[in-house]
Amino acid sequence: MIDSLYVAWRYLRYHWGRSLTLVVCVTLIAVLPLALELLLDESKRQLLARAETTPLVVGAKGSSLDLVMNSLYFGDSVPEPISMAAVDRIADTDLALPVPLYVRFKARGLPIVGTNLDYFDFRGLKIQAGRNLALLGECVLGARAAEALGLGPGDALLSSPETLFDLAGVYPMKMRVVGVLAPTQSADDLAVFVDLKTAWVIQGLVHGHQDLGAVTDPTLVMERTDGNLTATAKLVQYTEITPENINSFHLHGSPADYPITAILALPHDKKSAALLRGRYVAAGDQGEPQQILVPADVIAGLLASIFRIKSVLDAVILVVGTATVLALVLVLALSLRLRAGEIATIFKLGCSRATIARLLGAEIAIILAAAALLTGLLLAVVGHHDEALVRALFIR
Amino acid sequence: MQPIKRPLPRAAIAALILLLSAAAVSAQDRLRIYTVNYPLAYFAERIAGDLAEVTFPAPGDVDPAFWMPDAETIAAYQAADLILLNGADYEKWTGKVSLPRSRLVDTSRAFRDAYIREAGGITHSHGPGGEHDHGGLAFTTWLDLSQAAQQAEAIAQALIRKSPDAKEEIERNLHALRDDLLALDERIAEITRTDPGRPLLASHPVYQYLARRYGLNLISVMWEPEELPNEGQWNALEGILEDHPARWMLWEGEPGQATATRLRALGIDSLVLDPCANRPAKGDFLTVMTENARNLDRIFGKGAGER
Amino acid sequence: MIDIRALEFAYPDSGFRLDIPSFALRDGEKLAVIGPSGSGKTTLLNLVSGIIRPQRGEVRVAGTDIGTLSDAHRRAFRIRNVGFVFQDFELLDYLDVLDNILHPYRITGALRLDRTVRARARQLADDLGVGDKLARHPSHLSQGERQRVAICRALLPQPRLLLADEATGNLDPHNKGRILDLLFNSVDARGATLLAVTHDHELLARFERVVDFADFQSDFRAEVRADARADIRADSPADSERPPAT
Numbered sequence: 039m040i041d042s043l044y045v046a047w048r049y050l051r052y053h054w055g056r057s058l059t060l061v062v063c064v065t066l067i068a069v070l071p072l073a074l075e076l077l078l079d080e081s082k083r084q085l086l087a088r089a090e091t092t093p094l095v096v097g098a099k100g101s102s103l104d105l106v107m108n109s110l111y112f113g114d115s116v117p118e119p120i121s122m123a124a125v126d127r128i129a130d131t132d133l134a135l136p137v138p139l140y141v142r143f144k145a146r147g148l149p150i151v152g153t154n155l156d157y158f159d160f161r162g163l164k165i166q167a168g169r170n171l172a173l174l175g176e177c178v179l180g181a182r183a184a185e186a187l188g189l190g191p192g193d194a195l196l197s198s199p200e201t202l203f204d205l206a207g208v209y210p211m212k213m214r215v216v217g218v219l220a221p222t223q224s225a226d227d228l229a230v231f232v233d234l235k236t237a238w239v240i241q242g243l244v245h246g247h248q249d250l251g252a253v254t255d256p257t258l259v260m261e262r263t264d265g266n267l268t269a270t271a272k273l274v275q276y277t278e279i280t281p282e283n284i285n286s287f288h289l290h291g292s293p294a295d296y297p298i299t300a301i302l303a304l305p306h307d308k309k310s311a312a313l314l315r316g317r318y319v320a321a322g323d324q325g326e327p328q329q330i331l332v333p334a335d336v337i338a339g340l341l342a343s344i345f346r347i348k349s350v351l352d353a354v355i356l357v358v359g360t361a362t363v364l365a366l367v368l369v370l371a372l373s374l375r376l377r378a379g380e381i382a383t384i385f386k387l388g389c390s391r392a393t394i395a396r397l398l399g400a401e402i403a404i405i406l407a408a409a410a411l412l413t414g415l416l417l418a419v420v421g422h423h424d425e426a427l428v429r430a431l432f433i434r
Numbered sequence: 435m436q437p438i439k440r441p442l443p444r445a446a447i448a449a450l451i452l453l454l455s456a457a458a459v460s461a462q463d464r465l466r467i468y469t470v471n472y473p474l475a476y477f478a479e480r481i482a483g484d485l486a487e488v489t490f491p492a493p494g495d496v497d498p499a500f501w502m503p504d505a506e507t508i509a510a511y512q513a514a515d516l517i518l519l520n521g522a523d524y525e526k527w528t529g530k531v532s533l534p535r536s537r538l539v540d541t542s543r544a545f546r547d548a549y550i551r552e553a554g555g556i557t558h559s560h561g562p563g564g565e566h567d568h569g570g571l572a573f574t575t576w577l578d579l580s581q582a583a584q585q586a587e588a589i590a591q592a593l594i595r596k597s598p599d600a601k602e603e604i605e606r607n608l609h610a611l612r613d614d615l616l617a618l619d620e621r622i623a624e625i626t627r628t629d630p631g632r633p634l635l636a637s638h639p640v641y642q643y644l645a646r647r648y649g650l651n652l653i654s655v656m657w658e659p660e661e662l663p664n665e666g667q668w669n670a671l672e673g674i675l676e677d678h679p680a681r682w683m684l685w686e687g688e689p690g691q692a693t694a695t696r697l698r699a700l701g702i703d704s705l706v707l708d709p710c711a712n713r714p715a716k717g718d719f720l721t722v723m724t725e726n727a728r729n730l731d732r733i734f735g736k737g738a739g740e741r
Numbered sequence: 742m743i744d745i746r747a748l749e750f751a752y753p754d755s756g757f758r759l760d761i762p763s764f765a766l767r768d769g770e771k772l773a774v775i776g777p778s779g780s781g782k783t784t785l786l787n788l789v790s791g792i793i794r795p796q797r798g799e800v801r802v803a804g805t806d807i808g809t810l811s812d813a814h815r816r817a818f819r820i821r822n823v824g825f826v827f828q829d830f831e832l833l834d835y836l837d838v839l840d841n842i843l844h845p846y847r848i849t850g851a852l853r854l855d856r857t858v859r860a861r862a863r864q865l866a867d868d869l870g871v872g873d874k875l876a877r878h879p880s881h882l883s884q885g886e887r888q889r890v891a892i893c894r895a896l897l898p899q900p901r902l903l904l905a906d907e908a909t910g911n912l913d914p915h916n917k918g919r920i921l922d923l924l925f926n927s928v929d930a931r932g933a934t935l936l937a938v939t940h941d942h943e944l945l946a947r948f949e950r951v952v953d954f955a956d957f958q959s960d961f962r963a964e965v966r967a968d969a970r971a972d973i974r975a976d977s978p979a980d981s982e983r984p985p986a987t
Contacts, residue, residue, distance in 0.1 A: 041847035041854070045836070052835030052878075135536050155512060155534035171532040172508040233532040284530055285502065383831040386792055388820030389848040390813065397848070 039400075042393070046400035056373075057405065063366060064409035065416070067359045071352065072413070073420045077431070078348055080424040082341055085111075088224055089337035091161075093311055094134065094303040096124060096318070099329045106336040109139050109300035111225045112149035116142050119297035120328055126294060131317065133310035134303040140237040141299050144198045145213070148183050151229045152237025152298075160304060161226060167191055168217035171233050174244075174287060175279025177213040178231045181221035186228070189215050195230065197240045211240045212278035223425055238296055239279065239287065246279065246287035303330070374398065465596055468514040470525040471498045471711050473576040474541060476719035477586040478518060480611045482593055485600050489514075494712050499573060502527045516592055520585075522549050524573035539592040541585035542575045549575075550642045574640050574709050578647035579619035579723070583612045614720055622648055622727050625734050632734065635674070635683040635702065640709050648730075653678050659687045668696070675700065682733050705729050742768045742902055742934040743789055748798030750788060759784050761798070764952075768901075771925065771935040773945055776954025782938040786904045789936065790823045791815040803901050817851035824895030824933075826924070828907035830887045832879040832894075839875040842866060842893045852898055865893045869923060885916040889923065896927055903928055905937040909944065921947060 050057040088110050097105040098118035107113035119140075128136040137160055140152035157163075158170065168191030171178055177195060179187065189195060196210045213232065221227055238244040279287060289296070305311035318330040374381075381394055420427060465486035469475040475490035482488065491507050492498045503511070508531055511517055517533055519525055521542030542549075550572040576582040590608040594601050626648040636645075639654035653674055657663050663671070674680075683689075683697060684707045694704045707729060708714070710722040717725075743766035751758040759781045766772055774782050787793045788800055791807040800808050803822055807815055832841045840847075842862045846854035866872040869889040871882075879887055888908065895903060905924060909917040921944055928935045937948070945951050 045840075045844075045847055048840060049835045137535075155532055156536045159534065159536070169505075169509065170512070172505055172512070173532075174530040176532075235529065235532075287530060289529070379829075379831065380833055383827070383833075384844070384848050386790070386825055387845050387848065388816045388823075388851070390816055393848055 039396070042396045042400040043404070045397055046404055050401060050404055060366060060369070060405050061408045061412065063362055064406065065412045067362050068409065068413040069416050071355045071359070072417055074348075074351070074355075076417065076420055076424055077428055078344070080428045081344075084224075084425070084428055085337050085341065086334065089333040092302055092333045093305055094314065095300055095331045095333055096120075096128065096136075096303050096328055097300040097331070099327055102329065102331050102336050103340060105300055105329075106331060106333045108141050109302065110333055112141050112151055112229055114149075117299055119299055120301075121294060122296045122298060123294040124328060125298070125301055128301060128303055128314070131314060133314045134305040137302040137304065138234055138298045139300045139302065140234055140297065143200065143237065143240050145177075145195050145230050146187055146198065148186070148228055148230050150177075150197060150237060150240065151231050152234045153231065154234055157231075157302070160302065161222070161224075163222065163226060164220045165217045166220040168215070170217055171231065172216070173279070174233065174236055174239065174284060175211075175214055176216045176232070176236070178217040178219060179215055180219050180227040180229045180231070182227040183230055184215075184218040190218060191216055209242070209277060214279075223429070234298065235289075236279075238289065241297075243291075243296060244287055244289040246283050370402070465515045465593070466513070467516045467518060468511045469518040470520055470528070472713045473582065473710060473719050474518045474520060474585065474589065475713070477582075477589050477611060478593075481586065481590050481604055481607045483603065483607055485593065485597055485604070486516075490713065492712070494715075496712075498711050499524055499526065502530075515596060518589060518592075520573065520575060521546065522571045522573040522575050524575070539588060541588040542581065544584050544588060545575075545581055548581075550646065552639065552642075572639070572642035574711070575643055577641060577709060578643035579615045579622065580647060581643060583615045583619070586611050586615065618720070618723055618727060619647075622730060625727060625730050626650060628734050633678045633680040634733070635671075635678075635680040637683055637685045637689065640686060641684060641707065644707075651678075652684075653680070657693070659685055659689050662690060662692050672700070705733065742766050742770070742803060743936070744799070744801040745788075746799045748788065748795045748800060750784065750793070750795040750798075752784075757781070757784070759788075761785075766934060766936060768934055769929075769932060771928065771947075771949050772937070773948035773951045774936065774938045774954065775940070775942070775945065775951060780954035782954055783906060786906055786936070786938060789902070790825070790904055791819050816849065820845055820849050820851050821898055822901050824898065824900035824903045826888070826891050826895045826903065826905040826908040828910040830879070830884075830891045830911070832887055832890060834879050837876050837878055838866065838871060838882070838890050839863075841879065841890055842897055844894060845898055858897070862893065862897055865896055866890075869893055869927075884912055885920065888912060888916070888920050892920075892923060892927065896931065899931060901933050903933050903935045905935065905939075907938055907940060909939065909941060917941065917944065 089106070092110055095106060095109050097109065098120050100118055101115075104113070104115045105117045108115060108117050119142075122138065125136045125138050128134055135156065137156045138153060139157070141149055142152075143150040151157075155170065165178070166181065167184075168178075179189060179195075184190060187195065193215045195213045195215055197213065199210050213230075213236065219226065219231075232240075235244055303314060305314055315330050315332075318326060318328065322329070384394065385391075464484070465482065467478050467482065467486045467488045469478060469488065469490045471492075472490055475488050478486065478488045489510070490498075491503065491510065492501045511531075511533060515537060516539055517537050518539050518541055519528065521540045540546075552570050552572055576585060586608060590604050593604050597604070630649045631651050634650055634652045636652055636654040637657040637659065639656065641650070641652055641654070644650065645652040655663075655667065655671060655674070657667065681702060683702050683704050685704055686706070686709055688706060689697075689704045697704055707726050708722050710719055710726075714722050743764070745761050745764040747763070748759070748761040750760075757779075764785075774785065776782055784793070788795060789802060791800075791802070791810070794808050798808075799806055802818075805818065807818060810818060833844065836844060839862065842865065843854060843859070846852045846858060852858075863872065863875070866875060869892060871886055871889050871893065874882065874886065879890070882890065888911075892908075903924070908924065909920050912920055924935065924937075925947065927933075939945075
């Protein structure tokens with residue numbers, strides 16, 4: 039057996055290009071489905087973990103997936119906004135603590151999450167550098183966001199304009215980075231956290247400008263009545279909140295009308311959760327424009343769909359794999375034919391058919407062993423870094 | 435043979451240490467309550483007693499409604515177990531600061547439908563049909579002592595939620611406070627009932643709730659205690675006096691000598707009615723309100739304005 | 742060394758037939774077999790080495806009737822007793838010279854590869870002038886060098902019979918003579934017998950005996966140049982082109 043392996047090894051080494059190609063092909067056929075399995079399992083775990091720790095989400099009626107993805111994973115699809123009145127509504131029931139979220143804007147490609155300090159308590163987010171939010175205009179970065187942007191406490195970050203050519207649209211606002219969070223291996227790592235009010239500043243609902251009562255430039259005032267001054271569009275609104283201008287920031291209209299994208303409802307206990315859900319469902323029959331979701335259920339539904347897709351993927355991989363195996367068999371058969379002369383020679387020298395089979399079998403065995411080793415190594419690497427890979431590839 | 439050591443003294447010492455540390459720990463386990471003005475701090479102190487450590491950090495010379503705390507103070511608020519807000523947009527600084535909603539208590543939420551909207555004042559808007567301001571809210575809600583009692587109740591409820599075990603004690607304290615407040619409320623009502631339509635002036639619009647509750651015929655101007663009003667303001671005052679012949683002007687603090695003198699010339703006496711938004715140098719909320727009641731008595735009681 | 746009697750052989754799928762009434766080779770003899778292609782020379786080698794079995798008759802090599810052996814025994818017999826040298830050298834390009842020489846020991850259990858064998862291989866290589874090229878691959882050797890390596894391989898198991906099938910066919914004239922000399926010397930040195938098939942008439946003089954397959958048709962007797970007798974009759978399509986001998 040040793041001799042067969044030795045001879046097989048020499049053959050493979052001499053034709054190293056062909057041998058390497060074969061090893062790579064076999065490895066790929068083996069690694070792809072297994073690695074995919076590993077990563078999908080990890081994705082499932084990560085998605086569910088986040089969903090399972092979030093008891094209830096309230097938002098506008100519509101795509102439940104969009105709502106959950108936006109509020110839990112800060113996905114790009116922004117659901118219809120609801121108003122802050124919805125927060126008061128939940129608070130008044132005394133069944134749950136409402137944590138509002140306004141996830142709409144972006145800063146350099148990363149989602150800006152408008153919320154309040156309760157969110158940090160709820161998710162157990164700890165400050166690693168700097169401090170938490172205190173004043174309007176400040177932001178706190180997730181661990182990976184800080185890394186990606188290369189920013190830390192004391193730096194400035196501009197929000198991205200919502201639409202390039204919308205003159206009445208959302209303008210960039212300069213935020214002050216005051217803190218960086220410790221890593222959590224979740225979507226929070228890649229977010230820019232601001233106070234809800236700061237998000238409204240970005241939108242322009244809360245703004246600051248010079249005191250109109252003290253204005254001397256007549257082109258800034260459109261109309262002056264006894265009780266009201268109407269400003270023209272020339273009036274510049276501050277794009278940055280500083281200690282000097284912070285007191286001029288104000289909102290127009292009632293805070294209860296201001297928009298948010300979702301509310302995380304944290305019920306006091308299971309009974310409260312059921313009661314709260316019941317209220318929305320009952321109201322739903324009367325044209326209630328909001329919905330209440332259990333994220334774990336929505337994600338489980340999503341995963342079921344994904345895993346249906348995975349079954350199709352598996353079938354595809356199986357077919358491709360079979361085709362590859364057939365191709366490999368063909369390659370082997372052809373190379374066998376090419377080696378007919380060699381086989382005839384050793385047969386003449388006195389080699390039995392069994393030994394010839396063993397020699398060729400040894401070659402296949404070495405290739406398979408090398409492929410198995412490589413597969414094992416790759417799977418070990420994938421398994422070791424599955425969390426990071428899933429975050430990089432599937433879940434941002 | 436060695437004598438057998440007695441284990442008892444050791445156990446006793448251990449138990450003592452345990453007891454002391456438990457006591458120390460429970461002392462440190464007091465709730466931390468932060469408030470946005472002094473009246474709420476007073477109510478919280480009366481209701482919570484030993485259960486909580488109450489802090490109202492604004493300096494005495496700053497009107498808490500227009501105060502902006504520094505970063506350190508903001509952090510202290512963020513770390514508190516309860517943050518008592520007055521409501522009616524009193525604490526404007528909270529609109530520019532991040533506070534954990536779960537620990538905020540809006541003490542006047544129960545009577546939010548009864549907020550008084552300020553008339554007059556200049557609002558602004560942007561563009562025709564653009565966003566516009568409504569007038570602001572009057573925010574010295576506690577000057578209506580029946581409302582003050584409701585605010586105290588809100589504080590008590592929040593405390594009970596945090597420390598359900600101490601419910602009895604909290605309710606006991608609340609009732610005592612309510613009794614004091616409502617007694618004073620009744621007393622002031624009695625005083626002002628004697629002459630309901632008597633015209634009065636206020637140097638600054640801070641007595642809206644007081645006026646409403648106790649039926650005061652009160653018109654406010656926008657003067658500052660330290661500043662001498664300008665001629666325009668004096669003229670405006672005289673204009674008001676034509677239809678509203680007031681003999682008394684209410685001040686938050688002692689008016690300047692020159693102003694008082696000139697008012698006296700117009701037949702108007704000055705009287706201090708301290709809203710008590712800040713912690714008083716002497717006494718407490720009740721003593722200040724009681725003093726206010728006594729001052730009102732000067733107006734409505736004997737010596738009722740005829741000179 | 743070789744004793745063939747009343748041999749009849751035919752390939753199952755072609756019309757080729759070989760009938761050998763008798764054929765013998767003495768120990769230590771060097772016999773050349775010549776004849777046109779298709780006359781059965783290679784078939785003779787295959788029969789003698791036990792690669793194929795005759796339908797009838799006896800093939801004795803070194804006293805053993807190899808036709809009666811089982812497949813496994815025939816193979817074992819072949820690898821121990823018969824050495825092959827091919828026209829196309831038939832070295833394995835993926836093995837270096839040393840591994841090529843040692844190869845018979847790696848493809849059968851009948852030979853054991855140990856230190857003495859390795860030493861012998863090195864000695865053989867030195868003797869045949871390729872001792873300094875042990876690490877090279879056949880693609881980096883000249884024709885002559887390759888044939889020497891092939892000869893080393895054939896000689897390593899110390900066979901008693903050496904079969905050379907057009908051993909000098911692919912060599913230039915200069916190398917032909919040298920290789921033949923090498924073959925002869927090696928055979929002599931080891932007391933082995935040489936049966937060489939060749940096209941090359943120039944080399945025939947060196948052999949002790951020559952057998953010509955061309956002279957044999959279905960009903961003609963063999964003509965031999967030397968004194969030994971051999972009757973070999975061949976029926977093959979090629980024969981129909983030759984004019985009948987008289």
